[in-house]
Amino acid sequence: MKKRTLSTLVVVIFLFGIFGNFSSRLNATSESTIRTYNIVGQGVGTLIRGLIQGKVKSVKSAAKMLFWGSLSGYGFYESKKMIGEGLVTKGIILANISASITENTARGDNPFAYLGYTLGPARIQVATPLAGKDKTLFNVQISPMDAIGFAIAMSRADSVSFRNGMISFEANEAFTGNARGWALGIYPTVVTGVPEHVFYHESIHVVQYIQTMSVSPQPLNCLLDRGIEGKKLFNISLLNFNFAAILNGFTLNDKNPNVEIWNEIEAYALAKE
Ligand SMILES: [Zn+2]
Numbered sequence: 001m002k003k004r005t006l007s008t009l010v011v012v013i014f015l016f017g018i019f020g021n022f023s024s025r026l027n028a029t030s031e032s033t034i035r036t037y038n039i040v041g042q043g044v045g046t047l048i049r050g051l052i053q054g055k056v057k058s059v060k061s062a063a064k065m066l067f068w069g070s071l072s073g074y075g076f077y078e079s080k081k082m083i084g085e086g087l088v089t090k091g092i093i094l095a096n097i098s099a100s101i102t103e104n105t106a107r108g109d110n111p112f113a114y115l116g117y118t119l120g121p122a123r124i125q126v127a128t129p130l131a132g133k134d135k136t137l138f139n140v141q142i143s144p145m146d147a148i149g150f151a152i153a154m155s156r157a158d159s160v161s162f163r164n165g166m167i168s169f170e171a172n173e174a175f176t177g178n179a180r181g182w183a184l185g186i187y188p189t190v191v192t193g194v195p196e197h198v199f200y201h202e203s204i205h206v207v208q209y210i211q212t213m214s215v216s217p218q219p220l221n222c223l224l225d226r227g228i229e230g231k232k233l234f235n236i237s238l239l240n241f242n243f244a245a246i247l248n249g250f251t252l253n254d255k256n257p258n259v260e261i262w263n264e265i266e267a268y269a270l271a272k273e
Pocket residue numbers: 201205251252253263264267
């Protein structure tokens with residue numbers, strides 16, 4: 001088996017373990033378990049992304065990815081906890097900084113080389129002085145799936161607004177019988193008049209999506225785009241895909257919730273009713 005095929009297999013099994021049904025035994029999950037999963041999962045995820053993208057050159061660079069990836073995972077945990085407590089804007093900003101640390105480290109750069117922000121289908125990354133001289137100043141990565149997601153979320157909602165740093169939707173009627181809210185990728189939707197914690201819950205799903213995107217390797221961008229290497233002012237890549245989102249791309253907040261999958265266990269534990 002080729003090294004790259006093996007790495008891809010490992011990442012799929014790993015992500016399934018973290019976000020898939022594998023976690024169904026953890027129904028009574030404590031916050032410390034959630035924190036551990038975030039730290040370990042993001043650390044290993046960052047290393048695997050780095051491996052697949054050919055950026056692990058030595059034991060030292062592998063250790064660096066594990067360390068900074070774990071720190072990023074802690075940031076994601078804190079971000080979701082903040083949102084669960086109602087500090088949604090702060091949580092979304094922290095999630096974006098955490099994602100930046102993973103993206104930068106997995107690319108073999110300084111952990112703070114770029115600061116990124118996900119807005120709709122676009123992830124906008126701006127170089128900091130730590131990026132070095134031969135880097136593009138502004139980098140925009142477009143996710144085609146999230147462009148389509150916008151249209152789908154729109155078709156199911158009655159209004160759209162910029163709320164707490166996200167493009168958010170509100171619907172007059174439930175998606176299905178009991179659903180009070182739902183998240184489609186980076187778009188949260190709540191039914192008009194539901195309690196605030198439903199919005200917090202959906203916002204936590206948005207953070208989970210940003211998190212899985214940060215550990216998703218981008219082979220299409222690598223092939224078709226020169227990326228951010230080279231001293232340019234602006235770069236745009238159009239083929240960002242969230243491979244891990246196959247497992248967490250769409251979730252409903254139901255009165256009879258399915259708390260057997262990891263992303264629901266986490267969202268229900270951190271955004272309490
Ligand atoms: Zn949910």
